[in-house]
Amino acid sequence: MRNGPPLVSRSDEQRCINYRLKAGSSAIHGSGVYTCEPIPGRRKIGEVTGEIISGRKAAARSAGADKIYLVYLSDTRALDCSHGNLLGSLNHSCGSNAFLRVIRDRVEVYAKRRIETGEEVTVDYGETPHAGGMACRCGTPVCRARI
Ligand SMILES: [Zn+2]
Numbered sequence: 001m002r003n004g005p006p007l008v009s010r011s012d013e014q015r016c017i018n019y020r021l022k023a024g025s026s027a028i029h030g031s032g033v034y035t036c037e038p039i040p041g042r043r044k045i046g047e048v049t050g051e052i053i054s055g056r057k058a059a060a061r062s063a064g065a066d067k068i069y070l071v072y073l074s075d076t077r078a079l080d081c082s083h084g085n086l087l088g089s090l091n092h093s094c095g096s097n098a099f100l101r102v103i104r105d106r107v108e109v110y111a112k113r114r115i116e117t118g119e120e121v122t123v124d125y126g127e128t129p130h131a132g133g134m135a136c137r138c139g140t141p142v143c144r145a146r147i
Helices: 010-014 055-064
Strands: 021-025 031-036 044-048 051-054 069-070 075-080 098-103 106-111 118-121
Touching: 031 118, 051 055, 055 069, 055 075
Parallel strands: 098 118
Antiparallel strands: 021 031, 044 106, 051 075, 069 075, 098 106
16 A cells, blocks of 8 residues: 555556556455456466565564565565565465565566456465464455464
8 A cells, every 4th residue: 555646657566577467456455466367377477576675674664664565585684565566565365366486586476376357466475484463354265364
């Protein structure tokens, strides 16, 4: 969720993304990412862009932020996707249709299965290190209630 004028241009939002995606309001949480075309299973959807920061800085930013998009790359480094491309807005679902793969300092997003046009793209935050202790509202039959 961003307040005020957008911090990135539209082209930045689509940077490193291989399929047409758009932001939309989500039943899960705030704003989510939706497909504008089908994505076949196992395909690379794109790469999450952002700022690489230290774990210490990540902890400080999390403490002061209402909502922050962080992906931990290791015990000491994190990617702050708050001002990166659209893939930084991916919501969590316990029954996700996509997953993140961290390769060194890159965070890639892959489709788990075919994703139809208009579906929300979701990932399971629990599959990444350092998941928080938030309540989950994904509403899928496999929901674990906590992220
Ligand atoms: Zn859930």
